[in-house]
Amino acid sequence: MSEKKHQVSRRQFLNYTLTGVGGFMAAGMLMPMVRFALDPVLRPADETELVQVVSVDEITDEPQRFDFKIKQKDAWYESEETKSAWVYKEGDKITALSPVCKHLGCTVGWNNDPSNKNRFFCPCHYGLYEKDGKNVKGTPPLAPLDVYEHAVKDGYLFLGKAKPRGEA
């Protein structure tokens, strides 16, 4: 091999240098644009605001199902989603449970199984929960129903996100 092959010509040196500098400048111009485009995706999701659901006067000690709508923002897309909650009170304490079964996500009902009075029942695989949302051992669900964060204001119940027990 000749020694000439290992040398970088002036033309090659200029090519490498200009390519490197050009690439660096292009990256400097593109990065802000990419950052701007991805910003809504990278930003943490907004905490769902509490939504007015029902007058506290309508809440009884028997769980009742209430539907409500929440606004959802997924990056650039905003939508409305209908949610449900099983709500009851014991004295002044209000409990709002998610109807989503912790087994595979079917919807649980209250007192909808004649052989299991005063329990939440999931018809998909016969899952059972006590009134307070705790899963009945020996049935498919392995965790209690999620609990909605809630607040009472001006005589109305407001609900937020449903969270696993312990987080709520």
Ligand code: FES
């Ligand atoms: S989805 Fe509820 S028991 Fe399976």
